[in-house]
Amino acid sequence: MSSVFSMAPFFESENKSRVAVIGSGNWGSVAAKLIASNTLKLPSFHDEVRMWVFEETLPSGKKLSAVINQTNENVKYLPGIKLGKNVVADPDLEHAVTDSNMLVFVTPHQFMEGICKRIQGKIRKDAQAISLVKGMEVKRDGPSMISTIISQKLGISCCVLMGANIANEIAQENFSEATVGYRENKEIAEKWVHLFNTPFFSVSSVQDVEGVELCGTLKNVVAIAAGFVDGLEMGNNTKAAIMRIGLREMKAFSKLLFSSVKDNTFFESCGVADLITTCLGGRNRKCAEAFAKHGGKRSFDELEAEMLQGQKLQGVLTAKEVHEVLCHRGWLESFPLFATVHEICIRRLPPAAIVKYSEHTHQHSRASL
Numbered sequence: 001m002s003s004v005f006s007m008a009p010f011f012e013s014e015n016k017s018r019v020a021v022i023g024s025g026n027w028g029s030v031a032a033k034l035i036a037s038n039t040l041k042l043p044s045f046h047d048e049v050r051m052w053v054f055e056e057t058l059p060s061g062k063k064l065s066a067v068i069n070q071t072n073e074n075v076k077y078l079p080g081i082k083l084g085k086n087v088v089a090d091p092d093l094e095h096a097v098t099d100s101n102m103l104v105f106v107t108p109h110q111f112m113e114g115i116c117k118r119i120q121g122k123i124r125k126d127a128q129a130i131s132l133v134k135g136m137e138v139k140r141d142g143p144s145m146i147s148t149i150i151s152q153k154l155g156i157s158c159c160v161l162m163g164a165n166i167a168n169e170i171a172q173e174n175f176s177e178a179t180v181g182y183r184e185n186k187e188i189a190e191k192w193v194h195l196f197n198t199p200f201f202s203v204s205s206v207q208d209v210e211g212v213e214l215c216g217t218l219k220n221v222v223a224i225a226a227g228f229v230d231g232l233e234m235g236n237n238t239k240a241a242i243m244r245i246g247l248r249e250m251k252a253f254s255k256l257l258f259s260s261v262k263d264n265t266f267f268e269s270c271g272v273a274d275l276i277t278t279c280l281g282g283r284n285r286k287c288a289e290a291f292a293k294h295g296g297k298r299s300f301d302e303l304e305a306e307m308l309q310g311q312k313l314q315g316v317l318t319a320k321e322v323h324e325v326l327c328h329r330g331w332l333e334s335f336p337l338f339a340t341v342h343e344i345c346i347r348r349l350p351p352a353a354i355v356k357y358s359e360h361t362h363q364h365s366r367a368s369l
């Protein structure tokens with residue numbers, strides 16, 4: 001009898017879910033903090049949250065992962081915020097994921113395919129994933145959403161979480177909302193909601209993975225356009241017009257790619273709310289404003305390195321990827337704003353073209369959207 005009792009904690013512990021966060025940038029660190037505050041409270045999760053750190057050496061000569069574990073702070077990507085003592089930084093990707101059955105992917109999108117390849121065949125059989133990554137990949141045979149890459153490469157199901165979520169504001173515990181997109185299994189979606197939800201971070205779920213993910217991905221292109229308007233000092237009405245045209249293109253593009261995308265998704269936090277917050281206060285907007293102020297004479301790469309100190313822009317790359325899709329599918333004329341953002345980013349058009357082309361071509365392409 002006594003041996004049965006002594007086994008109880010073992011079985012209890014085996015049934016608990018273990019979470020790994022793959023990524024430790026600005027949002028990655030905040031996501032780990034949010035999750036870690038919940039795993040301490042929720043009995044169905046192990047307290048510890050493993051956070052994979054893309055290792056780098058700080059100016060002090062120390063390794064970032066070691067400093068995070070000593071100070072409980074990501075001094076480079078989220079300075080001044082304690083992550084929670086149960087967040088453990090791990091520079092070894094395979095080791096970070098090996099024991100976890102709940103994998104949270106949150107790195108800049110351009111690194112995701114390589115990361116998936118590295119952990120292929122090295123994760124638990126019962127693993128589930130969620131992607132917080134805003135972006136997509138474009139291949140010869142067309143665009144692939146990041147959640148699809150995760151599912152295909154790792155052979156596991158993948159939800160997404162997107163929303164009006166400027167990471168630094170969530171780190172301050174100011175109220176915001178987010179949307180979990182799921183494909184079929186509402187129960188799994190609710191488990192993710194449970195893991196992220198806090199009194200200041202209100203999460204709901206919708207059955208529309210592609211819609212949610214495309215909202216998060218495409219709003220970064222519109223934010224670049226909004227930044228151009230700010231840099232050119234054209235005022236709020238112009239910026240609102242660009243946001244409206246952008247939202248229209250986001251919806252049309254998403255529905256052309258996936259007929260399953262739902263209209264209501266654009267009214268969730270992942271849709272119009274994320275578009276607004278990113279166009280007001282995001283990094284894409286900020287760098288695009290500087291680009292326009294310099295008349296397009298300084299490249300985005302240069303501005304990103306100088307202004308973001310290691311954080312990464314997603315909008316410029318996404319504009320290029322969207323442009324490739326538009327070219328391949330013969331849709332260029334129907335998406336003047338998306339097309340113009342890319343042309344400006346590669347300095348084929350001046351920043352002022354954002355209004356001229358978006359507005360002009362918009363008149364002529366209205367019917368096809």
Ligand SMILES: NC(=O)C1=CN([C@@H]2O[C@H](COP(=O)(O)OP(=O)(O)OC[C@H]3O[C@@H](n4cnc5c(N)ncnc54)[C@H](O)[C@@H]3O)[C@@H](O)[C@H]2O)C=CC1
Nearest residue numbers: 024025026027028054106107108111133134166167311312
């Ligand atoms: N920061 C924010 O407010 C929000 C960001 N997101 C999305 O979250 C995703 C991740 O962004 P953040 O966490 O903000 O990252 P970040 O832009 O702050 O930091 C860049 C990260 O990339 C890592 N990195 C650099 N080179 C790498 C490589 N070769 N391989 C792997 N990793 C490398 C860096 O170590 C760092 O952790 C992006 O898709 C972004 O759009 C979503 C919502 C809010």
Ligand SMILES: O=C(CO)COP(=O)(O)O
Nearest residue numbers: 163164165166282283284
């Ligand atoms: O996605 C974001 C807010 O939800 C952050 O946008 P930026 O990458 O432009 O800062």
